[in-house]
Amino acid sequence: MKKLKHMLTKVKNFVLSHKILSIIILIILISSPFIIYNFLPKGKNVSYVTQVARKGNISVSVSGTGQVYSLKNIDLSAETSGDVVGVYVKEGEQVNKGDVLFQINSTQGKQDVKSAEIALENAKLDLEKMQEPVDELTLLQAENSLTDVEESKTKAESNLVKAYDDGFTDVSNAFLDLPSIVTGLNSVLFSVTANSNQQNIDYYTTAIGYYENDANKYRSDLYDKYAAAKNKYDAVLVKYKATSRYSDTKTIESLISETYDTSKSIAEALKSATDFIEYYKYVMSEKQQTYSSVATSNISSLNGYSSKINSHISSLLSAENNIEDSKDSIISAERSIKVKQLSLEDAKEGATDLEIRTQELTIEQKDQTLAEAKETLAKYTITAPFGGIISGVDVDTNDTVKSGTIMGSIITNGMIATVTLNEVDITKVKVGKKVELAFDALDGVVVEGKVAAVDASGTVSQGVVSYSVDIAFDTDNESIKPGMSITANIIIESASDVLSVPSSAVKTMGGKSSVQLMDSNGKIERKEVETGITDDATIEIKSGINEGDNIVTQTTSGIVKKTTTTTTTKNTGPTGGSEMNSIMRITR
Numbered sequence: 001m002k003k004l005k006h007m008l009t010k011v012k013n014f015v016l017s018h019k020i021l022s023i024i025i026l027i028i029l030i031s032s033p034f035i036i037y038n039f040l041p042k043g044k045n046v047s048y049v050t051q052v053a054r055k056g057n058i059s060v061s062v063s064g065t066g067q068v069y070s071l072k073n074i075d076l077s078a079e080t081s082g083d084v085v086g087v088y089v090k091e092g093e094q095v096n097k098g099d100v101l102f103q104i105n106s107t108q109g110k111q112d113v114k115s116a117e118i119a120l121e122n123a124k125l126d127l128e129k130m131q132e133p134v135d136e137l138t139l140l141q142a143e144n145s146l147t148d149v150e151e152s153k154t155k156a157e158s159n160l161v162k163a164y165d166d167g168f169t170d171v172s173n174a175f176l177d178l179p180s181i182v183t184g185l186n187s188v189l190f191s192v193t194a195n196s197n198q199q200n201i202d203y204y205t206t207a208i209g210y211y212e213n214d215a216n217k218y219r220s221d222l223y224d225k226y227a228a229a230k231n232k233y234d235a236v237l238v239k240y241k242a243t244s245r246y247s248d249t250k251t252i253e254s255l256i257s258e259t260y261d262t263s264k265s266i267a268e269a270l271k272s273a274t275d276f277i278e279y280y281k282y283v284m285s286e287k288q289q290t291y292s293s294v295a296t297s298n299i300s301s302l303n304g305y306s307s308k309i310n311s312h313i314s315s316l317l318s319a320e321n322n323i324e325d326s327k328d329s330i331i332s333a334e335r336s337i338k339v340k341q342l343s344l345e346d347a348k349e350g351a352t353d354l355e356i357r358t359q360e361l362t363i364e365q366k367d368q369t370l371a372e373a374k375e376t377l378a379k380y381t382i383t384a385p386f387g388g389i390i391s392g393v394d395v396d397t398n399d400t401v402k403s404g405t406i407m408g409s410i411i412t413n414g415m416i417a418t419v420t421l422n423e424v425d426i427t428k429v430k431v432g433k434k435v436e437l438a439f440d441a442l443d444g445v446v447v448e449g450k451v452a453a454v455d456a457s458g459t460v461s462q463g464v465v466s467y468s469v470d471i472a473f474d475t476d477n478e479s480i481k482p483g484m485s486i487t488a489n490i491i492i493e494s495a496s497d498v499l500s501v502p503s504s505a506v507k508t509m510g511g512k513s514s515v516q517l518m519d520s521n522g523k524i525e526r527k528e529v530e531t532g533i534t535d536d537a538t539i540e541i542k543s544g545i546n547e548g549d550n551i552v553t554q555t556t557s558g559i560v561k562k563t564t565t566t567t568t569t570k571n572t573g574p575t576g577g578s579e580m581n582s583i584m585r586i587t588r
Contacts (some may be wrong), residue, residue: 049554050518053501053545059494060535061436062428064469066419068439068484073391074416074453074470076408078401079379079431080104091393095384095410097472102395102407106380113377116370123366127359130351142347146340153333160326167256167319168245174259174312175240181266181305182233188273188301189226194294204280204295211287218276225272229265236262253323260316267309274302357543385431385452386472388412415480417449417471419488426467428492429454435471440485447480449473451490493533495540503539505553506531515545516552524552 086103089095188200195203201219209215236258243255277295284291351359392409395401417437421429435449452472458465471488505515506529514528529544545551 047556048516048518048524048552049556050550051502051505051553053499053541053547053549053551055497055499055547056538057494057496058498058500058533058535058538058540060492060533061489062421062425062492063487063489064419064421064425065485065487066417066468068480068482068486069416069418073409073411074385074388074472075406076101076382076385076410077431077453078102078104078382078405078407079403080109080376081402082106082108082380082400084395084397084399084401084407087393087395087397089390089393089408091390093390094388095390096387097384099384100381101384101390102382104380104382104401106377109373109377109380112373113370116366116373120363120366120370123359123363127356127363130356130359134347134350138347139344142340142344146337146344149333149336149340153330153337156326156329156333160323160330163319163322163326164249164252165245167316167323168243168252170312170315170319171240171255171259174263174316175237177308177312178233178237178263178266181270181309182230184301184305185226185266185270185273186230188277188298189222194292200294200298201276203292204277207289207291208280208283211283218279222269222272222276225265225269229262229269232258232262232265256316256319256323260313260320263309263313263316267306267313270302270306270309274299274306277302382407384410385450386410386412386416412472415473415475415482416452417473417486417488419469419471419486420466421469423458423465423467426454426458426469429469429490434491434494435473436489436491437471437473438487438489439480440487442477442479442484445477445479447473447475447477449488495533498532499541499545499547500538501541501545501551502553503534503537505551506539506541515541516555517545518550518552 082104084102085105086100088103089099089101095101190199190201192199192203194200198206201222205215205219208218236255239255239258243251245252247255277298281291281295281299388410390408391411393407394409395405395407401407417435429451431451431454433451435451437447437449439445439447449471450473451469453470455467455469458467469488469490471490501515506513507515512528513531514526517525517527519525527544530542532540532542534540
């Protein structure tokens, strides 16, 4: 208690002696809650705006402005190339909308449609086959195929064992003759049978040297080849003696190769010796000198050795090739086994989701190709875009026309709207496209029509190119008058009853598109999607999400105090409405 009184006394004395400072401290203490609440940083929040994915209609269009005309002359142009096979009208004739006016040979168009129908049907059958359970025959065939390649590997392994054994036999057979061949060659060259004072090789060299300057060069070449062959023979003979059929395959394979190489060297030395002695006989005969009969005997011996060595060379080469072929067969069989094993696993598992989806996309592509082929086929028949009077016929039967050729012209009984488009939009517009017409003077009045003609050559004004498009339309609305200003929306592409989301919900990166989904607990998950057509505000979703999924269309961040807000708004769309939720989530 005394300590408390003492402390209060000290505070009182401090306040009385420091009045200004004490007032400042008091102000800070009083205002601190306000400062902390309003000026210090708070936690951040993330707010998600979501919309439920629903099915609806999407259309892509280009717009142009123009006026309404009556009794306007419209050119009838070919939209494809070919021979004219029918002209069914004449100038001044009254025709109704849809009447056939001209016919171009459509054989190619019909073939294209038929091919597209067959391709589509095959794609559908392939999908049905993929979705069917794997039948017993398919599994049996896959298993048999695997068994066959496994047996081929076993056979190749047996062939390799036999190839090594046969190769060693070929080496053994070679060494039955090689010693006598090498000894015989040595005897032919270095014995003194031709002259008692000289070895045969020196005798032949001396005899040739009396008439030829290159005798010693020929002798040196022969001796070098003999020495190389003898050295190889001595080395491989040692290896052969140390090797048996039970040696490892690497040793046997090396022995076969070295024996083959040695045999070729011996064969080369035999050939060189034969050529050398034959040359001796030739020189002596040319100089009308008698040559030693030993030369003829030597050549006969050498020919016998050559015949034997060449036979062994052929056998040893076959042995080497058989070993390599067997090795290759084993490698090939092992690869085939891996492939067949995977094929069997695939057969057991059936088609994957990816394969099925890929085939479904193939069907969509084939279906689109068929639709395009049918659209092209229709262009071979030129019909009246509206009721009117034929004002000109510019072709005859058997004429050849190209796309854009004017075949005739028609004056409308009703009304035509002509609008102007720029050079970018005109490339998207085709005859027959659906059009929605709105009239500046008639609020809320919308009339449907179709493109009747497209200007083939543009008009340049102040450096800007523009093209005119004529739109035929029928209406009983007497309020629509010639000369009225209109806005035309030409439908370029449309899709009915398709799943769609706002374009802002789709993010694209690296060629892949995705959206964010919010579940009932507010958890966010990113999903990859496949997109279709878009009208800028809305985009078609072909796969990746389902109808009714809650899609994030906008994400915002900000500072909050302590509150959490949830807002729900309902918008009515063209197919019955969609829900949009704005959910604020707080991070402290």
